Amino acid sequence: MLKVGYIGLGLMGKPMALNLLKAGFPLMVHNRSRAAVEALCASGAQAGHSPSEVARWADVVITNLPDSPDVEAVVLGENGVLSRGHPGLIFIDHSTIKPASARKIAAHLTAAGIAALDAPVSGGQIGAINGTLTIMVGGEPEALERVRPVLEAEGKTITWIGPSGAGQIAKAANQIMVAAQMVAMGELLLLAQKAGADPVRVVEAIRGGAAQCWTLDVKPQRLFQGVRTPGFKARMQAKDLNIILETAREYGMPLPATAVNAQLFQAMLENGLGELDNSAVIAVLENLAGIHLVEPDRTEN
Amino acid sequence: MLKVGYIGLGLMGKPMALNLLKAGFPLMVHNRSRAAVEALCASGAQAGHSPSEVARWADVVITNLPDSPDVEAVVLGENGVLSRGHPGLIFIDHSTIKPASARKIAAHLTAAGIAALDAPVSGGQIGAINGTLTIMVGGEPEALERVRPVLEAEGKTITWIGPSGAGQIAKAANQIMVAAQMVAMGELLLLAQKAGADPVRVVEAIRGGAAQCWTLDVKPQRLFQGVRTPGFKARMQAKDLNIILETAREYGMPLPATAVNAQLFQAMLENGLGELDNSAVIAVLENLAGIHLVEPDRTEN
Numbered sequence: 001m002l003k004v005g006y007i008g009l010g011l012m013g014k015p016m017a018l019n020l021l022k023a024g025f026p027l028m029v030h031n032r033s034r035a036a037v038e039a040l041c042a043s044g045a046q047a048g049h050s051p052s053e054v055a056r057w058a059d060v061v062i063t064n065l066p067d068s069p070d071v072e073a074v075v076l077g078e079n080g081v082l083s084r085g086h087p088g089l090i091f092i093d094h095s096t097i098k099p100a101s102a103r104k105i106a107a108h109l110t111a112a113g114i115a116a117l118d119a120p121v122s123g124g125q126i127g128a129i130n131g132t133l134t135i136m137v138g139g140e141p142e143a144l145e146r147v148r149p150v151l152e153a154e155g156k157t158i159t160w161i162g163p164s165g166a167g168q169i170a171k172a173a174n175q176i177m178v179a180a181q182m183v184a185m186g187e188l189l190l191l192a193q194k195a196g197a198d199p200v201r202v203v204e205a206i207r208g209g210a211a212q213c214w215t216l217d218v219k220p221q222r223l224f225q226g227v228r229t230p231g232f233k234a235r236m237q238a239k240d241l242n243i244i245l246e247t248a249r250e251y252g253m254p255l256p257a258t259a260v261n262a263q264l265f266q267a268m269l270e271n272g273l274g275e276l277d278n279s280a281v282i283a284v285l286e287n288l289a290g291i292h293l294v295e296p297d298r299t300e301n
Numbered sequence: 302m303l304k305v306g307y308i309g310l311g312l313m314g315k316p317m318a319l320n321l322l323k324a325g326f327p328l329m330v331h332n333r334s335r336a337a338v339e340a341l342c343a344s345g346a347q348a349g350h351s352p353s354e355v356a357r358w359a360d361v362v363i364t365n366l367p368d369s370p371d372v373e374a375v376v377l378g379e380n381g382v383l384s385r386g387h388p389g390l391i392f393i394d395h396s397t398i399k400p401a402s403a404r405k406i407a408a409h410l411t412a413a414g415i416a417a418l419d420a421p422v423s424g425g426q427i428g429a430i431n432g433t434l435t436i437m438v439g440g441e442p443e444a445l446e447r448v449r450p451v452l453e454a455e456g457k458t459i460t461w462i463g464p465s466g467a468g469q470i471a472k473a474a475n476q477i478m479v480a481a482q483m484v485a486m487g488e489l490l491l492l493a494q495k496a497g498a499d500p501v502r503v504v505e506a507i508r509g510g511a512a513q514c515w516t517l518d519v520k521p522q523r524l525f526q527g528v529r530t531p532g533f534k535a536r537m538q539a540k541d542l543n544i545i546l547e548t549a550r551e552y553g554m555p556l557p558a559t560a561v562n563a564q565l566f567q568a569m570l571e572n573g574l575g576e577l578d579n580s581a582v583i584a585v586l587e588n589l590a591g592i593h594l595v596e597p598d599r600t601e602n
Contacts, residue, residue, distance in 0.1 A: 122510030134510030159506035169498035173489035177512035180485035183558045188474035194552040197470035205460035205471045209423030209435030211478035213514035251495040254589045257484045288555045
């Protein structure tokens, strides 16, 4: 069975790594903070002390990190994956980073005989825990086929999109839609409230029609209960939207609606709300509207 | 069985009226153009020559018209429903109109002993044909219970929202989400295309994840085939968005994302694209981006 090295045991990485252990893959883990490493080791993983140690031991190295600079440092930096990666090693990055950064990393690794797949995921922490993630893959299809059993332990829908960076483009596309739905949900809930129509009934009425979406299926009941904890952190959504706008500028693609949505998520950060769920973008709209969806003391801000 | 009068046999009204006939309701129909009336009469309906004639005959009068002035004219105007409506008559409006207009109509009818329900629908022409519409109802719950068998012949999910106008508020909420998804779909498809990631694969990858929605389930394959015919007409989506912005202004609710989406649908009208499907808002983004999703000769513009 393929020996898997896992670097980055955050909100997503930790449950995904656990699913690899459950599927029987020998696992070495590395993470900046020790608590998650110890939790994984208690479940049968071994600890790696640096990305290079993980890369030397493993057949497949997976990263799951916050942003482009983090992945570049872990792969290309001192004691990085590249420094001790052996030809035949396959590198998989589950982080959401700039497509241009994914292509740069892949170029360096490929030159050293290491195949690289950008494989960002969608489906949230729930999907990570249940192994039902959507995984969007860019890179060589042959490399994907070799690691498919690994990805199948982490997710349900695994789709090859195209060459290096294409997985990140698909993730950008995903985040364009998710951000649009989160903002639209906030706008429609507060309009209903201001106009005197019960937002709970409104959601019940519309979620089976043309407006149907995972967002309306899952998020409103949490908001109605005053629950705004992640889920998927607003600061990650804001980061993803900045990646999208930067990438779109690079390719000459105007995104008028996404630009507005990005500004609203940016406003969350300016208001110190970045650690909340992305659905909590409704808080920015509440500020604009001068009302609250539920009494503030019921909201876990 | 309740005798039903149906006024307005357009893209939505005609199949909905047919479903009432199939369910066995005695039906009198009225429409500005004759072709739809004749089609319904061939299936067993009788023709009414004015809204007042329909109102005198029926137990329930249904309207399904383009906009607020049309409904006001048919109900409150010369030879309108109100002029011959008898106490005990129930009026149902399936049109999408201003909540304020719905409340005004209801006030006039209620004063004459006629119950009024605003009951806009969602689910498109497919939903109208298959009888799977979502129906959002404002008005007296007792009146809704009396006409529920009628509504159940037209739709699947019937939800009481609140007093008069509340059905229209729910529909506004619905259209906020639908417009957001249509624009986001256009943006993400064209970004993928410009960035060299196959939009078909991108949609395949993301439609099962957090971005999941009816829009992504149904619309992209039509766009990939160059099909931009309605479905739901862009000029109706633009009208609905203008109603939403006007209503939001009335209630003091800023809608930054919906405002941008409304502008993009307005741009469709300025470009003579109002008769296309609402998913064809991608044409406006194509103009901004200087590319086409599919070759123009494959697009039914």
